Amino acid sequence: MWEKFLNKDVTPPDTGMPGPEKRSPRGRFLKPILLGVILAYILVAAFHVQILTAIGKYLVIEHDVSKSDLLVCLAGANIERGLATADIYHKGLAPRIFVAPEEPPDGLDLLEGKGIEYPRSIDLMVTLLQELGVPGSAILIGEHPSGSTKGEADMVRDLVEKEKYRSIILITSPTHTRRTHLTFSKVMEERDIRIQVVPTRYSNFSAEEWWKHRKYVREVILEYEKLVYYYLKELR
Structure with missing residues (x-):
């Protein structure tokens, strides 16, 4: 008789009080995530200047330049890059400047079809360099438009191989320097070419x-x- 009593399932009496709350699996994950977000917010709030400064500095690469075979003025931001390119040229650090045409804006062909002259970006760059004292004979223009840094690097590689250049200086905007260096280094990786990068000092x-x-x-x-x-x- 006692064995039956001991083995019998006994249901706890209903006391009217709520039982222990069961934690859902979702709750277990939400708490550490929430704590992480709060901690990240506190860190960013306390050190946001240092963090944002580090983010900006990471993009910028600047080398000590030495005399080279070719200056490469990356397309875009004509004024700030053109000014820096002319400065380096006048310091006698390279005898030639390469500039690549940018892809023409949409609708340019329609304007030309109507006989309307609209200055291309490459024309403005060449004019700027010449007005800054660079002789036209020192300016080399890419054979076709380029829509990317990789496209410009490919054109420079072809020119370097043709002219047997051994060193180049790249001039571009500060935020563009790291990607420029990565791209040109990758394109030139099988060639013994010294690559130096200079961010224009005319950018704000x-x-x-x-x-x-x-x-x-x-x-x-x-x-x-x-x-x-x-x-x-x-x-x-």
Whole structure:
């Protein structure tokens, strides 16, 4: 009789009090995530200037330049890059300047069909360099338009091979220097070419306060997007 009593399932009496709350699996994960978000917010709030400055500085590469065979003025931002290119040329650091035409804007062919002259970006760059004292004979223009840094690097590689150049100086905007160096180094990796990169000093970009200016916020975000794409492409 006692064995039956001991083995019998006994249901606890209903006391009217709620039982212990069962934690859902979702709750176990949400708490550490929430704590992590709060901690990250505190860190960013406390060190946001240092973090944002580091983000800006990572994009910028600057080499001590020495005499080279060719200056390469990357397409875009004509004024700030053209001024820096002319400065380096007049210092006697290279006898030639290469500039690549940018892809023409949409609708340019229609304007030309109507007989309307509209200055191309490459024409403006050449005019700027000449007005800054660079002789036309020192300016080399790419044979076809390029829509990317990789396209420009390919054209420079072909020119380097043709002319037997051994060293180049790349002039571009500060936020563009790291990706420029990565791209040209990759394209030239099988060639013994010394590559030096110079950010133009005529840009108002500052790694210490870029986040205060909408223009540079866009530049930094865009450059990081392109860097991520570059690294993902290289990992394939």
